[in-house]
Amino acid sequence: MVRIAWAQTLSLVDDETILQQLSHLAETLIVGARDWLYAACCREWGTPCNPQGVPQPLLILGMGKLGGGELNFSSDIDLIFAWPEHGETRGGRRELDNAQFFTRLGQRLIKALDQPTMDGFVYRVDMRLRPFGDSGPLVLSFAALEDYYQEQGRDWERYAMVKARLMGDNDDAWSRELRAMLRPFVFRRYIDFSVIQSLRNMKGMIAREVRRRGLKDNIKLGAGGIREIEFIVQVFQLIRGGREPSLQSRSLLPTLDAIAALHLLPENDVAQLRVAYLFLRRLENLLQSINDEQTQTLPADDLNRARLAWGMKAENWPQLVGELTDHMANVRRVFNELIGDDEADTPQEEERSEPWREVWQDALQEDDSTPVLAHLADEDRRQVLTLIADFRKELDKRPIGPRR
Incomplete structure (x- = not known):
């Protein structure tokens, strides 16, 4: 981690490489902890097997920035745990069914990564993207995952699954089965324009939440921020991804390249989005590096403003703010032209029901x-x-x- 931070500080590698290296480091630590704990649990309870006696692995889906290979220095890691088939453990001191085994393994893995010690913690682990969030099972079988996403999967879960990536060596039969099972939920074979309104609604909800919580100067959730760039890219992935494999990348920048190659956006717009994204992600990384804090809000004190200006190679804070304003204005323009602003054209009925939706x-x-x-x-x-x-x-x- 120190080596990566040093490389960014001295601009020894580009910002895209920094994000990839941070993601690779996290994946290596997650997989290493999982494999060690799996072996320890097998010694204690036996090896989980299906009815035919085939050992069952724990598969881990990295979501969000981890899945996209775009992790920050102070990002939490969004994970979903799954195992292939039901059965029982064999060869241990006492038998457990596979659901119990993998739930206990998952709990130990989260504790190993997330629990603070005298040396700090590894990563904050967020499991809320799994089916039913905190109220759902910690680990699910393939059959349970398939049933959920086919019958109850919601729009936002579809968007989140675009970035889902299996952690570790994932070319085995179980991994291929899981990817094949999830792909139809994410990428529809028909051209699906309904996602535009869904994304517009989601953006409207985010904007209202930003106002309600008083989040000023937020480079992720604010107008023209990182989230709007992600929405722009996801519009094309979810509308056309089922027919255009080049749009199925989990990472944002390769998908932008595919959008340009398919002439779905003007070249100038794509170039501005790329530059803005790298600018905002570098700024976000530096923000989080100051106090190892998960924040996307610009600082109010002179010292941290000076630090950010230096890290962004600006002469002073006003120059940095000017560059930031220009980038976010470019993003906002493309977003409004493509998706529109839910705030501006919310029907009266929607407007009346919004307070109750927020209560819910x-x-x-x-x-x-x-x-x-x-x-x-x-x-x-x-x-x-x-x-x-x-x-x-x-x-x-x-x-x-x-x-x-």
Whole structure:
């Protein structure tokens, strides 16, 4: 990690290589920890096998920036755990069914990576992208994953799965089966224009959340930020990816190259998006390097502003802000031309229902500051939010996958 940071500081390698090296380091540590713990668990409980006696592995999907090979210095890692077939362990002191074995293995792996020690921690591990999030099983069989994504997979899960990548040596039969199973969920064989409205709605929700939480100067979620570049690229991946294999890359920059080669955007727009993305990702990396903090918000103090300006090779803070403003304006223009602004054309019915949608989405966070319930007394407001949260949890407890 220090070597990579030093290389970035002295510009010994380009920014794209820095992101790839950080991702490769994380993958190596994740796979190494998984393999060591798998062997330890097998010694304790036996080897998990299917009914035919074939040993079953734990497969790990790296999501988000890890899956795309675009990890930051202070990124958390988004993971999904899966195993192929049901069965029981063999050869151990006592038998466990495979679901129990892999759940315990997954818990130990998360603890090894995420738990702080006197030497710090390895990575913050986020498992919320798995089916049903925190309320769902920690590890799922292939059959359960397939049933979930076929029957209940939501739009945002489809977008997230674009970047999914199996960690480690993944050319075995189990890995090929999992990739083949997930591909139809992500990349449709027909041209799917419905994703434009879905992405527009998602962007509108993000913008409202930014306002509600008072997130100013956010280079990821703000207008023209990193998220809008990702949405622009995903529009083409999800609309045409089923018919254009070159659009199925997990990484953003190769996909931009494919968009240019297919003439889906003007060359100048693609060039501006590429430059803006690399600029924003370098700035994000430097931001997070200052205090090893997962942030995308520009600093307010002079010292950290000076550090960022130096790291971005700007003469001073105003020059850096000027360059940033230009890049984000270019991104915003392309985004509005392609996807549009959900804030500007939200139908009246959608506008009226939005406060209640926010209550539904925020209930599990027990956020009692939402204005739609402001007329209630504090205790009544908390009771309403608790009831909604309990209802959501009951929905999330529905079984996944009847097949074994």
